[in-house]
Amino acid sequence: MPGPVSASLVHSSAGPEPASTAASASAPVFTFESAAPLQTVGGAVDDIVRIVGLRFLGVLAILFLGLVLAYVAGTLVRRLLISVGVPEAIEGTAFERTARDFETSTVEILSWLTRYFVLGISVFAALSFAGVNYADRFWGLVIAILPQLFIAILVLIIGVVVGDKVELLVAERFRAVKLPQVNVLPSLAKYTVFFLATLVALSQVGVATLALIVLLASYMLGLIVLSAVAFRDLLRSGAAGTYLLFTQPYSIGDEIVVGEVSGVVQELDMFVTHVESEDTEFVIPNARVLDKGVGRVR
Amino acid sequence: MAALSELLGDLVADVDGLFLFTPSHSHYEQFAETDVPTVVIAPENTVEAETFVELPLQFQNVKDRIRFGVEGAMEQSIVEAGDTIACNVGVFGGDLDSLVRVRVEENMRSGIYDLFANSRADPGVIRDVFEVAIELGKKGQKGEPVGALFIVGDAGKVMNKSRPLSYNPFEKSHVYVGDPIVNVMLKEFSRLDGAFVISDSGKIVSAYRYLEPSAEGVDIPKGLGARHMAGGAITRDTNATAIVLSESDGLVRAFKGGKMILEIDPEAY
Numbered sequence: 001m002p003g004p005v006s007a008s009l010v011h012s013s014a015g016p017e018p019a020s021t022a023a024s025a026s027a028p029v030f031t032f033e034s035a036a037p038l039q040t041v042g043g044a045v046d047d048i049v050r051i052v053g054l055r056f057l058g059v060l061a062i063l064f065l066g067l068v069l070a071y072v073a074g075t076l077v078r079r080l081l082i083s084v085g086v087p088e089a090i091e092g093t094a095f096e097r098t099a100r101d102f103e104t105s106t107v108e109i110l111s112w113l114t115r116y117f118v119l120g121i122s123v124f125a126a127l128s129f130a131g132v133n134y135a136d137r138f139w140g141l142v143i144a145i146l147p148q149l150f151i152a153i154l155v156l157i158i159g160v161v162v163g164d165k166v167e168l169l170v171a172e173r174f175r176a177v178k179l180p181q182v183n184v185l186p187s188l189a190k191y192t193v194f195f196l197a198t199l200v201a202l203s204q205v206g207v208a209t210l211a212l213i214v215l216l217a218s219y220m221l222g223l224i225v226l227s228a229v230a231f232r233d234l235l236r237s238g239a240a241g242t243y244l245l246f247t248q249p250y251s252i253g254d255e256i257v258v259g260e261v262s263g264v265v266q267e268l269d270m271f272v273t274h275v276e277s278e279d280t281e282f283v284i285p286n287a288r289v290l291d292k293g294v295g296r297v298r
Numbered sequence: 299m300a301a302l303s304e305l306l307g308d309l310v311a312d313v314d315g316l317f318l319f320t321p322s323h324s325h326y327e328q329f330a331e332t333d334v335p336t337v338v339i340a341p342e343n344t345v346e347a348e349t350f351v352e353l354p355l356q357f358q359n360v361k362d363r364i365r366f367g368v369e370g371a372m373e374q375s376i377v378e379a380g381d382t383i384a385c386n387v388g389v390f391g392g393d394l395d396s397l398v399r400v401r402v403e404e405n406m407r408s409g410i411y412d413l414f415a416n417s418r419a420d421p422g423v424i425r426d427v428f429e430v431a432i433e434l435g436k437k438g439q440k441g442e443p444v445g446a447l448f449i450v451g452d453a454g455k456v457m458n459k460s461r462p463l464s465y466n467p468f469e470k471s472h473v474y475v476g477d478p479i480v481n482v483m484l485k486e487f488s489r490l491d492g493a494f495v496i497s498d499s500g501k502i503v504s505a506y507r508y509l510e511p512s513a514e515g516v517d518i519p520k521g522l523g524a525r526h527m528a529g530g531a532i533t534r535d536t537n538a539t540a541i542v543l544s545e546s547d548g549l550v551r552a553f554k555g556g557k558m559i560l561e562i563d564p565e566a567y
Contacts, residue, residue: 040553207379248470252503253457267497274498 059130066122074115081107093164095157106161117150145205152201163190213260233287234271240286241270250296257295258284309399314381317367319444320353321345321386321394337376339367349376354414354425358390362410368402369411379404383478393531410560413552418450418486418537424498426476430484431543433566445490445545452537453497457504459535461512463492466504476499493528511535516556529553
């Protein structure tokens with residue numbers, strides 16, 4: 001008896017077959033209600049079918065749009081990352097190598113993440129359009145937390161990659177220094193970046209991070225105090241050197257007297273001045289040049 | 299009927315060392331464990347070889363390259379006169395495509411290695427100045443052949459043994475050779491007469507400098523002009539190195555201690 005109805009319904013839902021189950025589950029409800037008055041009032045059925053179809057079409061369109069948007073966004077992200085040279089910049093970092101082991105790459109992972117994020121949003125949009133009752137608190141929470149989760153994951157990935165890169169750069173910088181103890185510095189730099197990224201990610205998803213921040217503050221304070229003490233002379237010389245380089249009271253080739261040292265200036269940089277006398281080359285910190293004053297021999 | 303590999307067998311028969319010129323990592327791994335000592339000669343020790351001679355300039359001429367490597371190895375007492383070594387070197391392009399058997403002799407000490415490794419100035423600075431001179435020799439200044447004179451290292455003494463010809467364009471500036479923009483500046487200023495004075499760390503101290511060394515006992519080949527004479531002579535009076543681009547024959551020559559150490563043709567690079 002309900003042959004033509006179901007036929008027309010099938011016809012209208014032929015397209016949305018892969019559509020969300022929630023939406024298609026709501027469809028038969030309408031068919032059974034409308035099954036009885038079908039033979040008598042044809043116009044009403046048409047109306048209902050039209051309403052159902054419209055809603056289906058809306059859901060379908062949103063899903064389709066979400067798919068396309070997700071794909072485009074992912075591709076854009078990938079293109080953008082490649083064009084700013086991210087793959088070369090992060091070449092050789094541990095994260096990239098691990099990604100390679102799984103036959104993917106950091107850029108791929110980021111672009112897929114973007115796709116899933118956009119897709120997730122579009123699924124929620126479709127569900128709300130379909131009128132599915134998601135109003136209970138769980139789904140509301142999920143929707144609220146989704147973007148933050150996305151950003152947290154993004155920050156974590158960026159943190160790991162940047163940390164690895166920083167380690168490589170610092171290690172490269174110190175490669176000329178043949179000192180085994182120096183190996184501590186690259187990993188210190190790496191874990192500092194990891195720590196910062198974790199902190200940002202955790203606070204993004206709303207986990208209590210006060211203890212970590214206190215830890216960070218004390219660590220930074222220690223670092224600053226330590227370096228202020230350790231690099232005091234270097235900083236002083238650097239400041240003095242900046243002045244000397246700008247004003248150039250003496251230049252290469254001049255004969256100068258600094259304290260009890262005298263000779264011809266051979267080299268002048270940020271931190272030190274090389275002065276050469278007959279048989280000795282003195283390396284004078286620039287702080288001392290300002291301290292003692294400098295005499296130019298005419 | 300001799301097998302082809304015998305040809306190589308003769309070349310490597312009882313050698314005292316194997317010299318690999320800029321080997322790839324895998325290539326080095328392959329030969330690092332042979333029964334003769336392996337020496338790597340390259341611009342940078344990328345393969346982390348134990349015995350390594352730094353090659354500051356990628357000499358196009360294979361003879362120069364080998365001579366430099368051997369000299370460096372002699373300087374570091376890796377080999378000595380009388381040793382025979384096999385040199386694995388790339389003649390065409392980057393791959394190591396040929397094997398040369400060389401007998402190390404005392405007269406191979408030409409001072410090229412010494413010029414780079416033991417000069418007052420940093421090896422990198424001397425290399426950068428060489429590169430500028432070579433490029434200038436290749437292209438000239440706006441197509442015209444141009445001469446130039448660079449005095450590298452011991453700048454304090456050189457400045458005291460010279461006087462300015464005019465205002466110094468590099469006064470109160472902090473520019474260093476090796477910077478691409480600075481190289482353009484050097485090329486532009488090369489039309490000025492006089493010498494460039496460059497410090498040990500590569501800072502360009504002055505251009506337009508008239509050198510006033512005493513020219514006694516300077517041993518430079520006959521036929522070279524005043525520029526070479528001035529450059530050669532100042533290296534005798536100071537610890538500087540002079541790198542001269544000749545305007546007439548376009549060759550780049552290096553002087554140290556009043557003697558000509560190296561002569562290269564820019565066109566060959």
